[in-house]
Amino acid sequence: MNNPQLNKNGELQHLLTTEGLPARILRDILDKASEFVSIAEGREIKKVPLLHGKSVFNIFFESSTRTRTTFEIAAKRLSADVVNLNIGSSSTNKGETLLDTVDNLCAMHADMFVVRHSSSGAAHLIAQHVAPEIHVINAGDGRHAHPTQALLDMYTIRQYKKEFHNLRVAIVGDVLHSRVARSQIHALTTLGVPEVRVVGPKTLLPTQVEKLGVQVYHDMAQGLKDVDVVMMLRLQNERMQGALLPSAQEYFKYYGLTQERLALAKSDAIVMHPGPMNRGVEIDSSVADGAQSVILPQVTFGIAVRMAVMSMLAGNKQ
Amino acid sequence: MNIHIKNGRLLDPHNKIDGKQDVFIVDKRIAAIGNAPQGFAAEQVIDATGLIVMPGLVDVAARLREPGYEYKATLESEMGAAVAGGVTSLSCPPDTDPPLDEPGLVEMLKHRARSLNQARVFPAGALTYGLKGEELTEMAELTEAGCKVFSQADTPLTDTRVLMRAMQYAATFGYRVWLRPQDAYLAKDGVAHDGEVATRLGLPAIPAVAETTALATMLQLARETGVKLHICRISSAEGVEMVRAAKRQGLAVTCDVSMNHVHLSEMDIGFFDSNCHLVPPLRSLRDRDALRAGLRDGTIDAICSNHSPVDEDAKQLPFAEAEAGATGVELLLPLVLKWAEEDEVPLLQALTLVTINPAKALGVTVGHLSVGAHADLCVFDPAVTWKVEPAALKSQGKNTPFHGYAMQGRVRYTIVEGKVAYSL
Numbered sequence: 031m032n033n034p035q036l037n038k039n040g041e042l043q044h045l046l047t048t049e050g051l052p053a054r055i056l057r058d059i060l061d062k063a064s065e066f067v068s069i070a071e072g073r074e075i076k077k078v079p080l081l082h083g084k085s086v087f088n089i090f091f092e093s094s095t096r097t098r099t100t101f102e103i104a105a106k107r108l109s110a111d112v113v114n115l116n117i118g119s120s121s122t123n124k125g126e127t128l129l130d131t132v133d134n135l136c137a138m139h140a141d142m143f144v145v146r147h148s149s150s151g152a153a154h155l156i157a158q159h160v161a162p163e164i165h166v167i168n169a170g171d172g173r174h175a176h177p178t179q180a181l182l183d184m185y186t187i188r189q190y191k192k193e194f195h196n197l198r199v200a201i202v203g204d205v206l207h208s209r210v211a212r213s214q215i216h217a218l219t220t221l222g223v224p225e226v227r228v229v230g231p232k233t234l235l236p237t238q239v240e241k242l243g244v245q246v247y248h249d250m251a252q253g254l255k256d257v258d259v260v261m262m263l264r265l266q267n268e269r270m271q272g273a274l275l276p277s278a279q280e281y282f283k284y285y286g287l288t289q290e291r292l293a294l295a296k297s298d299a300i301v302m303h304p305g306p307m308n309r310g311v312e313i314d315s316s317v318a319d320g321a322q323s324v325i326l327p328q329v330t331f332g333i334a335v336r337m338a339v340m341s342m343l344a345g346n347k348q
Numbered sequence: 349m350n351i352h353i354k355n356g357r358l359l360d361p362h363n364k365i366d367g368k369q370d371v372f373i374v375d376k377r378i379a380a381i382g383n384a385p386q387g388f389a390a391e392q393v394i395d396a397t398g399l400i401v402m403p404g405l406v407d408v409a410a411r412l413r414e415p416g417y418e419y420k421a422t423l424e425s426e427m428g429a430a431v432a433g434g435v436t437s438l439s440c441p442p443d444t445d446p447p448l449d450e451p452g453l454v455e456m457l458k459h460r461a462r463s464l465n466q467a468r469v470f471p472a473g474a475l476t477y478g479l480k481g482e483e484l485t486e487m488a489e490l491t492e493a494g495c496k497v498f499s500q501a502d503t504p505l506t507d508t509r510v511l512m513r514a515m516q517y518a519a520t521f522g523y524r525v526w527l528r529p530q531d532a533y534l535a536k537d538g539v540a541h542d543g544e545v546a547t548r549l550g551l552p553a554i555p556a557v558a559e560t561t562a563l564a565t566m567l568q569l570a571r572e573t574g575v576k577l578h579i580c581r582i583s584s585a586e587g588v589e590m591v592r593a594a595k596r597q598g599l600a601v602t603c604d605v606s607m608n609h610v611h612l613s614e615m616d617i618g619f620f621d622s623n624c625h626l627v628p629p630l631r632s633l634r635d636r637d638a639l640r641a642g643l644r645d646g647t648i649d650a651i652c653s654n655h656s657p658v659d660e661d662a663k664q665l666p667f668a669e670a671e672a673g674a675t676g677v678e679l680l681l682p683l684v685l686k687w688a689e690e691d692e693v694p695l696l697q698a699l700t701l702v703t704i705n706p707a708k709a710l711g712v713t714v715g716h717l718s719v720g721a722h723a724d725l726c727v728f729d730p731a732v733t734w735k736v737e738p739a740a741l742k743s744q745g746k747n748t749p750f751h752g753y754a755m756q757g758r759v760r761y762t763i764v765e766g767k768v769a770y771s772l
Contacts, residue, residue: 034619049548129664149666150550151620172668173550212550236547237555 034157041346044157044166045339047175049216056221060185062338063331070107070334080341081110084141088114089131090169091147096305096329097169097179101144104336108344110142132156140164142340150174150209165343173207179304180213182335184221186328187259190300194221200253200295201244202229202285203263203312206236210304211263219243229253230285233274250285254294262287262303265312278311288314292322300324349391349766350374352384356396356727360403361700362716371401373723376766380719392768394761396727402699404436404467404724404762406706406715408526408604409580410655410677412469414460415453416445421657421744423457426677427466429743431770433653433678434726434759436467437707437714442474443501449474449485451493458494466769468724470710472499472526475514481505484514487523496710497524497578502627504532508565515575524711527566528580529587530628534558539668541631545614551667554629556584563587567594570601578709579603581654583628585638592647602709603647605639606654607676607683612636612749622663622670623749626654640691643701650706651687653680657745675745679736681728682755689756727761734758 033050037043042055070076086105090098098114105112117131128147135143142165145153150172157166170176184194191197199218205211205228218226219242228239229247240246247253254260270278292301301313301323309315318325351373358369358381365381372380372388379385410430413421430438440457442448448457454471461469473495477483480503487498498518505511505527518525538554540546546553563579567590570577582588582603591603608626613633617624624630642648656673663670680702688698707715714722736753738746762770 127661127665147666149668151668152666154620155664155666171550172666173552175550209550212548237542237553238544238547241544242548 034154037346042342043346045177045343046153046157046166046168047216048177048180048213048220049175051220053220053222056181056184056217059181059335059338059342060188062342063185063334066334066337067331076107077109078107079109081105081108081344084110084344085139086110086112086142086144086340087135087140088112088144089117089135090115091117091152092170093118094146094170097146100329100332101169101336104333104340107333108337108340110340128152128155129159132159136160136164142167142343144169146170148172163347167339167343170209172209173212174209175213176209177213178332178336178339179210180217181339182328182332183214183261183302183304184217185331185335186302186324189327189331190324191258194218194223197223197258198225198227198256199223199259199261200227200229200257201261201263202250202253202287204234204265204269205230205239205263206234207266207269208263214261215242215244227253227257231275250291251294254291257295258299260287260292260295260299260301262301262313264304264306265308270311282311286312286314287317289316289320292317302328305329350389351392351394351763351766352390353394353396353401353725353727356399356401358401358717359696359699360717361696362704363718364696366696371717371725373763373766376723378717378719378721378723381717394727398731399727399729399760401725401727403703403715403717404726404764405434405681405702406710407435407438407653407655407677407680407702408650408706408709409606409652410435410438410440411443411657412440413657414444414457420659423460424464425742425744426655426657427461427464429741430467430677431762431764432742432759434681434728434762435677436724436726436762436764437470437712438467438677439470439472439497439710441501442472442499443479443503447474447479448472448495449477449479451486451489454490454493454495465764465767467764468714470494470496470712472497474498475500475525476505476510479503481507481510484517487518488521491521491523496712497526499526499580500528502528504530504562506532508569511565512569512573515569515573519573519575522576524576524578526578526580528628529559529563529566531558531562534561539625539629540617541614541629543614543632545617549617549620556586556631556635559584559628560586560590563590567599567601571599577601581606581609581628582639582642582648583609583631583635585635588638588642588647592642595647602649604650604652604706604709605643605648607651607680608654608674608749609636609639610643610651610687611683616749617667620667621749622665622667623674623747623751625667625670625672626674627672640687643687644691644693649701650709651680651684651701652706653677655743657743658747660746663747674748675741675743676748678741678743679748679750679755681726681759682757685730685757686755723763723766725763726759728757728759730757732756732758
């Protein structure tokens with residue numbers, strides 16, 4: 031089976047998932063992002079002309095504020111022309127299929143698509159369908175993958191921890207429904223993190239998750255013991271009731287990240303969250319705003335990482 | 349028509365014949381095996397040198413999509429596909445639109461099918477009206493109209509009291525009930541086996557217990573009611589073991605598996621290949637091995653194509669949104685041969701699974717070549733290898749997970765009721 035993300039020279043053609051990407055590509059993206067961080071910090075004018083004359087289409091079939099905005103900023107800083115389409119679920123009601131929408135945008139000479147969709151595999155479908163000169167970036171597909179989020183998380187970890195090979199990382203919460211968690215797990219294991227843990231109740235962990243190379247914990251105290259990085263996941267409102275969890279209160283009591291629980295991790299552990307946060311549900315405000323939190327730097331690095339991905343794709347030809 | 353099929357290797361699992369024998373057909377029946385009957389004058393001679401002559405295949409699940417889904421496939425296209433695959437008898441599930449719950453619909457379908465002079469069609473009647481699982485259909489009337497068995501197709505019957513009554517009523521008349529075990533709640537919104545691949549790809553999952561909990565209920569109710577129960581499309585290792593145990597205890601239960609599940613597993617989904625979005629879901633390699641063991645030891649009685657043609661657009665969608673199903677009736681024979689070769693199963697034993705066994709599960713007198721039997725035959729060339737090219741399939745449905753696979757064994761002649769319905 032060919033890796034649909036790589037071209038015949040083994041370079042990145044699309045970014046669909048962190049799974050199966052060689053470590054060298056992940057490191058290249060982080061290195062490139064680091065250059066863009068320096069540009070943003072050191073220069074009055076933040077724009078670079080790397081995507082000048084290129085059209086980037088942000089097609090969001092599912093609503094998002096942060097991801098769409100950071101992609102838009104990233105593309106604009108690279109001097110691309112950016113078109114945002116919030117398609118929601120209405121277009122399917124009008125009878126237009128996903129690939130029809132894509133074909134129409136291709137006819138408008140798109141160079142790059144940034145796609146978010148509620149169905150796992152949507153970005154793969156589009157990548158298989160478009161002409162070879164067009165690049166696709168997955169901005170989140172169903173429960174499957176959110177690779178740029180995972181890459182900005184890796185950037186953040188590298189920023190604060192320097193190396194990956196000596197880390198113990200815990201991913202806490204709703205792994206079952208989380209595309210972020212899946213992409214984080216693949217990125218962490220590819221970059222050589224020796225111990226990745228997932229922590230949550232059995233209703234929120236997928237079957238055979240250990241086959242992804244992680245250790246499974248159901249007890250928060252054990253799961254956080256001596257970790258270097260705590261990666262919290264968002265618990266979506268609709269999961270808080272019904273048969274997955276009895277209540278947000280009980281969830282917070284057993285799986286919420288508090289100062290007391292964080293004290294079980296290493297003293298220099300960092301706390302991450304992909305946002306948007308539910309304060310008092312998965313994370314206590316004092317932790318979210320505390321000294322160990324790197325949640326806001328994550329957002330800043332997100333722009334640089336997305337610039338890195340876009341500029342790298344634009345430079346690779348099929 | 350009087351046909352002489354000469355010099356072929358005759359394989360008839362029911363009569364345990366495997367040898368070079370000529371077959372003589374007079375009118376619609378098998379007149380003789382070996383030597384010509386007295387006064388026989390052939391109108392057509394088929395030279396089967398190097399070919400295998402066998403009873404026409406019996407496929408217990410092939411969707412013809414009529415009435416109601418003619419945009420997916422038509423009776424003409426799918427009946428043509430069936431005979432191209434050597435299938436001379438098939439049962440179509442009742443999940444048409446409207447479902448096959450009225451005698452008039454069944455008569456119409458039988459009539460339309462007969463007029464095409466191709467495979468025999470034995471429609472499965474709906475067990476409940478509209479397959480809604482609430483009210484029983486007029487099973488006796490439907491039987492008179494031509495239904496041989498009663499089924500819910502892929503719609504689970506959640507109300508266990510209705511299920512028990514349906515079985516009791518069917519048992520009163522000796523009717524067969526065919527059910528696919530799947531708990532509606534445990535399977536809700538699922539599109540792939542709850543295992544490693546669904547976890548990796550983030551696909552909503554259907555656990556194997558969705559099959560086994562429903563199966564436990566069905567087997568228990570069959571014991572209670574004495575109904576002739578047939579379990580459709582078994583897919584899990586635990587499910588196979590439950591059927592094995594039930595048979596050992598003497599329960600009159602039969603069981604089939606789809607050819608897709610004999611050859612494929614969740615791994616074949618790869619990068620969201622919607623051709624592998626099937627019902628039931630493709631399960632783990634361990635499950636596939638257990639299904640194969642169940643075929644070898646006779647726990648599973650039949651292999652079917654589970655032919656479900658889907659229109660192209662319905663597959664060009666993200667995995668979960670793509671319509672489930674694959675075309676397959678033309679691949680049934682080569683895939684059975686492939687399994688037999690891989691698992692070193694003698695050909696005669698392997699072919700019982702697509703001839704006499706499914707005929708018995710249907711309660712019809714086809715699937716064998718005894719003297720006096722219906723002259724339904726398949727003549728195939730076991731030496732030919734060919735590649736599955738969707739565009740070349742006769743079925744209107746072109747979606748198959750076996751796209752590009754090399755197949756060995758190709759149908760050369762299909763004879764239904766003493767007439768050549770297909771030849772290559």
